[in-house]
Amino acid sequence: MNILKKWFGKKEETFSQEVSREPIVAPLLVHEEIKIAQEAPSYNVEGVRNLLVVEDNLDYLAQVKDLFSKRTTSPILLNVQYASTLEESLEALETHDFDGVMCDLFFPKRKGLEEELNGCTVAQQAFDKGLPLVLVTSTYHHDGKTEPASNWARQRHADLIDTGTTSIGKNFLGGLLALGYIIEAKKSKIVTIDSKGYTKGPRQRTYGQSPKSVITCLVNNMDYFLKEGELQEELNRSYKENSLLEKVVNTYCTGIIPGEK
Numbered sequence: 001m002n003i004l005k006k007w008f009g010k011k012e013e014t015f016s017q018e019v020s021r022e023p024i025v026a027p028l029l030v031h032e033e034i035k036i037a038q039e040a041p042s043y044n045v046e047g048v049r050n051l052l053v054v055e056d057n058l059d060y061l062a063q064v065k066d067l068f069s070k071r072t073t074s075p076i077l078l079n080v081q082y083a084s085t086l087e088e089s090l091e092a093l094e095t096h097d098f099d100g101v102m103c104d105l106f107f108p109k110r111k112g113l114e115e116e117l118n119g120c121t122v123a124q125q126a127f128d129k130g131l132p133l134v135l136v137t138s139t140y141h142h143d144g145k146t147e148p149a150s151n152w153a154r155q156r157h158a159d160l161i162d163t164g165t166t167s168i169g170k171n172f173l174g175g176l177l178a179l180g181y182i183i184e185a186k187k188s189k190i191v192t193i194d195s196k197g198y199t200k201g202p203r204q205r206t207y208g209q210s211p212k213s214v215i216t217c218l219v220n221n222m223d224y225f226l227k228e229g230e231l232q233e234e235l236n237r238s239y240k241e242n243s244l245l246e247k248v249v250n251t252y253c254t255g256i257i258p259g260e261k
Contacts, residue, residue: 132193
């Protein structure tokens, strides 16, 4: 009897030692760690956003209005005001509260005048106010006419949203995606905006979360990804590193992301 008790006692002691061991937890994948870091605390993309769109070309103006009209029901309501001159743009920025600005590069100072490179002037006013802004051009960003503005944008940790050779019109879809992302990145403290442009916010974990990365790596290559039937694949890849981008696509761009060809 004593032998059995002694034996069972050892088994009980052994079992107790086994269950008290620390469990072995497999390390998270890097992308999972990034995603958890971004989503704690959680951030919901919803509410009303007031946008200023600066565009003087009637064809492009019709294109961007058509894009907004095709958006389907979304947690984000977009109120859009339009301007076509530098004078109108600066007055709008002075008298209205906007969440973000989508701006042309070349347009006149006042109605009846020739177009000039006024986009950077509007952009600087927006940055001075801490407002998200994207510059959308109908040319390639290394075009001789556009290069000064491209250099200006890069110095402010951004990039122009340009038009690929296969595009018809301007890349307003990419402009809306990028602007929506920067607006929400500012609100969620991933991005900080001041007179010097975009800088890393306290919650930015990777370069892939920066405005420049979203524009350079995704937005300015949307034509190519569509042509190759890889847009959704590229979006899914980007979401792994940037969960906020997925929320923006599913709210700002509802119903207007084209299907793969």
